[in-house]
Amino acid sequence: MAGAPEHRAGSVVLGGRSNVGKSTLLNRMVGQKVAIVTPRPQTTRRRIVGIRTDPDAQLLLIDTPGIHDSSKELNRRMVEVARRALAEGQVVLGVIAAGESIDPADRAVLEQLAALKARLIVVINKLDLVPRPHLLPLIEALHGDFPDAEIVPVSALRGDNVEELIATIKQMLPVGPALMPEDQYTDQTERMIAEESVREKIFLAMRQEIPFSTAVRVEKFVDQPERRLKSISVLVIVERDSHKAMLIGARGRTLKQIGTAARLELENIFETRVFLTMVVKVEPGWTRDPRRVAEYGT
Secondary structure, eight states, X not given: OOOOOOOEEEEEEEEESTTSXXXXXXXXXXXXXXXXOOSSTTOOOSOEEEEEEETTEEEEEEEOOOOOOOOSHHHHHHHHHHHHHHTTOSEEEEEEEOOSSOOHHHHHHXXXXXXXXXXXXXXXXXXXXXXXXXXXXXXXXXXXXXXXXXXXXXXXXXXXXXXXXXXXXXXHSOBOOOSSOTTOOBXXXXXXXXXXXXXXXXXXXXXXXXXXXXXXXXXXXXXXXXXXXXXXXXXXXXXXXXXXXXXXXXXXXXXXXXXXXXXXXXXXXXXXXXXXXXXXXXXXXXXXXXXXXXXXXX
Protein backbone atom coordinates (compact mmCIF):
# COMPACT_ATOMS: atom_id res chain seq x y z
CA MET A 1 0.00 0.00 0.00
CA ALA A 2 1.46 3.33 -1.01
CA GLY A 3 2.28 5.77 1.78
CA ALA A 4 0.66 9.15 2.18
CA PRO A 5 2.08 11.91 -0.03
CA GLU A 6 4.78 14.01 1.59
CA HIS A 7 3.64 17.27 3.09
CA ARG A 8 4.89 20.43 1.39
CA ALA A 9 5.15 24.02 2.61
CA GLY A 10 6.65 27.27 1.41
CA SER A 11 6.24 30.87 0.35
CA VAL A 12 4.48 31.92 -2.84
CA VAL A 13 4.73 35.55 -3.96
CA LEU A 14 2.26 37.20 -6.33
CA GLY A 15 3.90 39.78 -8.58
CA GLY A 16 2.71 41.85 -11.49
CA ARG A 17 1.45 45.23 -12.56
CA SER A 18 -1.38 47.10 -10.86
CA ASN A 19 -4.96 46.02 -11.53
CA VAL A 20 -4.19 42.54 -12.87
CA GLY A 21 -6.14 40.93 -10.01
CA LYS A 22 -3.41 39.80 -7.60
CA SER A 23 -5.42 40.61 -4.47
CA THR A 24 -8.57 38.94 -5.82
CA LEU A 25 -6.50 35.85 -6.61
CA LEU A 26 -4.93 35.84 -3.15
CA ASN A 27 -8.34 35.99 -1.49
CA ARG A 28 -9.65 33.24 -3.74
CA MET A 29 -6.75 30.89 -2.94
CA VAL A 30 -6.91 31.54 0.80
CA GLY A 31 -10.69 31.21 0.91
CA GLN A 32 -10.95 34.30 3.13
CA LYS A 33 -10.79 38.02 2.47
CA VAL A 34 -7.20 38.92 3.31
CA ALA A 35 -6.35 41.73 0.86
CA ILE A 36 -8.57 44.68 0.01
CA VAL A 37 -9.87 44.84 -3.54
CA THR A 38 -10.98 47.92 -5.48
CA PRO A 39 -11.12 48.84 -9.18
CA ARG A 40 -8.44 51.49 -8.61
CA PRO A 41 -4.76 51.01 -9.43
CA GLN A 42 -2.16 50.91 -6.64
CA THR A 43 -4.68 49.75 -4.05
CA THR A 44 -2.24 47.35 -2.36
CA ARG A 45 0.51 49.22 -0.50
CA ARG A 46 1.74 46.61 1.94
CA ARG A 47 3.14 43.13 1.82
CA ILE A 48 0.05 41.08 2.65
CA VAL A 49 0.30 37.41 3.67
CA GLY A 50 -2.54 34.95 3.32
CA ILE A 51 -2.19 31.36 4.51
CA ARG A 52 -3.81 28.35 2.85
CA THR A 53 -3.57 25.13 4.85
CA ASP A 54 -4.57 21.84 3.21
CA PRO A 55 -3.91 18.29 4.46
CA ASP A 56 -1.02 17.89 2.01
CA ALA A 57 0.48 21.39 1.95
CA GLN A 58 0.61 24.86 3.45
CA LEU A 59 0.99 27.87 1.15
CA LEU A 60 2.18 31.21 2.50
CA LEU A 61 0.76 33.48 -0.18
CA ILE A 62 2.29 36.96 -0.32
CA ASP A 63 0.48 39.76 -2.15
CA THR A 64 2.56 42.73 -3.30
CA PRO A 65 1.96 46.26 -4.59
CA GLY A 66 1.78 46.54 -8.36
CA ILE A 67 5.08 47.12 -10.12
CA HIS A 68 4.98 50.42 -12.01
CA ASP A 69 7.16 53.41 -12.89
CA SER A 70 6.65 56.63 -10.97
CA SER A 71 8.73 59.47 -9.57
CA LYS A 72 6.42 59.94 -6.57
CA GLU A 73 7.81 58.96 -3.19
CA LEU A 74 4.80 56.86 -2.17
CA ASN A 75 4.84 54.96 -5.48
CA ARG A 76 8.58 54.34 -5.28
CA ARG A 77 8.23 52.97 -1.78
CA MET A 78 5.39 50.67 -2.85
CA VAL A 79 7.51 49.23 -5.66
CA GLU A 80 10.40 48.79 -3.24
CA VAL A 81 8.08 46.83 -0.92
CA ALA A 82 7.07 44.64 -3.87
CA ARG A 83 10.65 43.94 -4.94
CA ARG A 84 11.71 42.98 -1.41
CA ALA A 85 8.74 40.63 -1.07
CA LEU A 86 9.41 38.99 -4.43
CA ALA A 87 12.84 37.95 -3.20
CA GLU A 88 11.16 35.89 -0.44
CA GLY A 89 9.28 33.54 -2.73
CA GLN A 90 10.18 29.92 -3.38
CA VAL A 91 7.53 30.11 -6.07
CA VAL A 92 6.61 33.34 -7.87
CA LEU A 93 3.30 33.90 -9.61
CA GLY A 94 3.69 36.41 -12.42
CA VAL A 95 0.11 37.61 -12.79
CA ILE A 96 -1.00 39.23 -16.04
CA ALA A 97 -4.41 40.07 -17.47
CA ALA A 98 -5.82 37.92 -20.28
CA GLY A 99 -5.54 39.20 -23.83
CA GLU A 100 -4.51 38.11 -27.32
CA SER A 101 -0.86 39.14 -26.93
CA ILE A 102 1.69 40.01 -24.25
CA ASP A 103 1.49 43.61 -23.12
CA PRO A 104 5.02 45.11 -23.30
CA ALA A 105 4.76 46.29 -19.68
CA ASP A 106 3.73 42.79 -18.57
CA ARG A 107 6.63 41.32 -20.52
CA ALA A 108 9.06 43.63 -18.74
CA VAL A 109 7.73 42.57 -15.34
CA LEU A 110 7.81 38.86 -16.25
CA GLU A 111 11.42 39.20 -17.38
CA GLN A 112 12.27 40.59 -13.94
CA LEU A 113 10.45 37.73 -12.24
CA ALA A 114 12.10 35.11 -14.47
CA ALA A 115 15.50 36.41 -13.34
CA LEU A 116 14.73 35.50 -9.72
CA LYS A 117 15.91 32.19 -8.24
CA ALA A 118 12.33 31.07 -7.57
CA ARG A 119 10.23 28.82 -9.78
CA LEU A 120 7.95 30.91 -12.01
CA ILE A 121 4.30 30.36 -12.84
CA VAL A 122 2.76 32.83 -15.28
CA VAL A 123 -0.87 33.24 -14.25
CA ILE A 124 -3.14 34.60 -16.99
CA ASN A 125 -5.95 36.12 -14.95
CA LYS A 126 -9.39 37.45 -15.97
CA LEU A 127 -10.10 34.40 -18.08
CA ASP A 128 -13.78 35.29 -17.79
CA LEU A 129 -13.26 38.40 -19.96
CA VAL A 130 -11.66 36.72 -23.00
CA PRO A 131 -12.89 33.69 -25.00
CA ARG A 132 -10.46 30.83 -24.39
CA PRO A 133 -9.60 30.32 -28.09
CA HIS A 134 -8.39 33.93 -28.19
CA LEU A 135 -5.80 33.12 -25.53
CA LEU A 136 -3.92 30.61 -27.66
CA PRO A 137 -1.56 33.18 -29.28
CA LEU A 138 -0.77 34.61 -25.83
CA ILE A 139 -0.04 31.18 -24.36
CA GLU A 140 2.18 30.26 -27.31
CA ALA A 141 4.09 33.53 -26.99
CA LEU A 142 4.59 33.00 -23.25
CA HIS A 143 5.87 29.46 -23.80
CA GLY A 144 8.35 30.84 -26.34
CA ASP A 145 9.57 33.73 -24.19
CA PHE A 146 9.52 31.94 -20.82
CA PRO A 147 10.17 28.27 -21.60
CA ASP A 148 10.96 27.34 -17.98
CA ALA A 149 7.72 28.76 -16.61
CA GLU A 150 4.40 27.01 -16.12
CA ILE A 151 1.47 28.82 -17.77
CA VAL A 152 -1.89 28.65 -15.98
CA PRO A 153 -4.97 30.63 -17.11
CA VAL A 154 -7.48 31.39 -14.32
CA SER A 155 -10.40 33.57 -13.38
CA ALA A 156 -9.77 34.75 -9.83
CA LEU A 157 -13.20 36.40 -9.81
CA ARG A 158 -15.12 33.23 -10.69
CA GLY A 159 -12.63 30.67 -9.41
CA ASP A 160 -12.10 29.01 -12.80
CA ASN A 161 -8.96 26.84 -12.85
CA VAL A 162 -7.77 28.11 -9.45
CA GLU A 163 -7.61 24.58 -8.00
CA GLU A 164 -5.38 23.57 -10.92
CA LEU A 165 -3.13 26.54 -10.13
CA ILE A 166 -2.90 25.48 -6.48
CA ALA A 167 -2.02 21.92 -7.50
CA THR A 168 0.76 23.28 -9.74
CA ILE A 169 2.11 25.42 -6.90
CA LYS A 170 2.15 22.49 -4.48
CA GLN A 171 4.31 20.42 -6.83
CA MET A 172 6.95 23.17 -6.76
CA LEU A 173 7.12 23.64 -2.99
CA PRO A 174 9.72 21.85 -0.86
CA VAL A 175 8.80 18.94 1.36
CA GLY A 176 8.40 20.10 4.94
CA PRO A 177 6.04 20.68 7.86
CA ALA A 178 3.53 23.53 8.14
CA LEU A 179 5.19 26.86 8.90
CA MET A 180 2.20 28.54 10.57
CA PRO A 181 -0.65 27.39 12.85
CA GLU A 182 -3.32 25.53 10.89
CA ASP A 183 -6.15 27.84 12.03
CA GLN A 184 -4.37 31.05 10.97
CA TYR A 185 -5.20 32.56 7.56
CA THR A 186 -3.13 35.77 7.66
CA ASP A 187 -0.21 37.29 9.56
CA GLN A 188 -1.88 40.71 9.70
CA THR A 189 -2.66 42.15 13.12
CA GLU A 190 -6.19 43.25 13.95
CA ARG A 191 -5.01 46.88 13.78
CA MET A 192 -3.75 46.32 10.24
CA ILE A 193 -6.99 44.63 9.23
CA ALA A 194 -8.94 47.61 10.55
CA GLU A 195 -6.74 50.09 8.66
CA GLU A 196 -7.07 48.18 5.41
CA SER A 197 -10.83 47.80 5.75
CA VAL A 198 -11.35 51.54 6.26
CA ARG A 199 -9.00 52.36 3.38
CA GLU A 200 -10.88 49.99 1.07
CA LYS A 201 -14.20 51.61 1.91
CA ILE A 202 -12.70 55.05 1.18
CA PHE A 203 -11.39 53.83 -2.18
CA LEU A 204 -14.78 52.40 -3.08
CA ALA A 205 -16.70 55.50 -2.01
CA MET A 206 -14.52 58.27 -3.43
CA ARG A 207 -13.55 59.29 -6.96
CA GLN A 208 -10.80 61.32 -8.62
CA GLU A 209 -7.45 61.48 -6.82
CA ILE A 210 -8.63 61.38 -3.21
CA PRO A 211 -8.14 57.64 -2.56
CA PHE A 212 -4.52 57.51 -3.63
CA SER A 213 -3.55 60.46 -1.43
CA THR A 214 -5.35 58.96 1.57
CA ALA A 215 -3.74 57.03 4.39
CA VAL A 216 -5.38 55.33 7.37
CA ARG A 217 -3.83 54.76 10.77
CA VAL A 218 -5.38 53.19 13.87
CA GLU A 219 -4.74 55.50 16.82
CA LYS A 220 -6.47 53.38 19.47
CA PHE A 221 -7.56 49.74 19.53
CA VAL A 222 -9.18 48.57 22.77
CA ASP A 223 -10.41 45.00 23.08
CA GLN A 224 -13.16 44.48 25.67
CA PRO A 225 -13.94 40.76 25.48
CA GLU A 226 -16.18 40.89 28.55
CA ARG A 227 -18.46 43.27 26.61
CA ARG A 228 -17.90 41.51 23.26
CA LEU A 229 -16.69 44.85 21.92
CA LYS A 230 -13.68 46.32 20.14
CA SER A 231 -13.32 50.10 20.26
CA ILE A 232 -11.27 51.42 17.35
CA SER A 233 -10.24 55.02 16.71
CA VAL A 234 -8.95 55.72 13.20
CA LEU A 235 -7.08 58.71 11.79
CA VAL A 236 -7.62 59.34 8.07
CA ILE A 237 -4.87 61.45 6.48
CA VAL A 238 -5.46 63.44 3.28
CA GLU A 239 -3.33 66.00 1.43
CA ARG A 240 -5.76 68.88 0.89
CA ASP A 241 -8.54 70.72 2.70
CA SER A 242 -10.78 70.11 -0.32
CA HIS A 243 -10.16 66.36 0.01
CA LYS A 244 -11.14 66.51 3.68
CA ALA A 245 -14.37 68.31 2.83
CA MET A 246 -15.27 65.77 0.13
CA LEU A 247 -14.42 62.82 2.35
CA ILE A 248 -16.58 64.11 5.18
CA GLY A 249 -19.40 65.14 2.85
CA ALA A 250 -22.47 67.25 3.53
CA ARG A 251 -23.37 67.01 7.24
CA GLY A 252 -20.78 64.25 7.59
CA ARG A 253 -22.86 61.90 5.46
CA THR A 254 -20.05 60.44 3.32
CA LEU A 255 -17.73 59.73 6.26
CA LYS A 256 -20.61 58.13 8.13
CA GLN A 257 -21.38 55.83 5.19
CA ILE A 258 -17.71 54.84 4.93
CA GLY A 259 -17.52 54.21 8.67
CA THR A 260 -20.69 52.12 8.68
CA ALA A 261 -19.45 49.92 5.82
CA ALA A 262 -16.08 49.39 7.54
CA ARG A 263 -17.70 48.70 10.93
CA LEU A 264 -20.03 46.06 9.50
CA GLU A 265 -17.17 44.30 7.74
CA LEU A 266 -14.97 44.38 10.84
CA GLU A 267 -17.78 42.99 12.99
CA ASN A 268 -18.05 40.10 10.54
CA ILE A 269 -14.28 39.51 10.55
CA PHE A 270 -13.77 39.85 14.32
CA GLU A 271 -17.09 38.17 15.20
CA THR A 272 -17.85 40.81 17.82
CA ARG A 273 -19.35 44.28 18.08
CA VAL A 274 -17.16 47.14 16.88
CA PHE A 275 -17.34 50.79 17.90
CA LEU A 276 -15.50 52.74 15.19
CA THR A 277 -14.65 56.44 15.27
CA MET A 278 -12.94 58.28 12.42
CA VAL A 279 -11.15 61.65 12.35
CA VAL A 280 -9.89 63.25 9.11
CA LYS A 281 -6.63 65.22 9.21
CA VAL A 282 -4.93 67.26 6.46
CA GLU A 283 -1.18 66.63 5.98
CA PRO A 284 -0.16 68.65 2.89
CA GLY A 285 2.27 66.81 0.61
CA TRP A 286 2.55 63.70 2.76
CA THR A 287 2.84 61.39 -0.30
CA ARG A 288 6.04 63.22 -1.30
CA ASP A 289 7.69 63.25 2.14
CA PRO A 290 9.86 60.14 2.73
CA ARG A 291 9.43 60.30 6.50
CA ARG A 292 5.66 60.55 6.39
CA VAL A 293 5.38 57.99 3.59
CA ALA A 294 7.29 55.57 5.83
CA GLU A 295 4.91 56.38 8.69
CA TYR A 296 1.61 56.42 6.78
CA GLY A 297 2.12 54.93 3.37
CA THR A 298 3.06 51.25 3.66
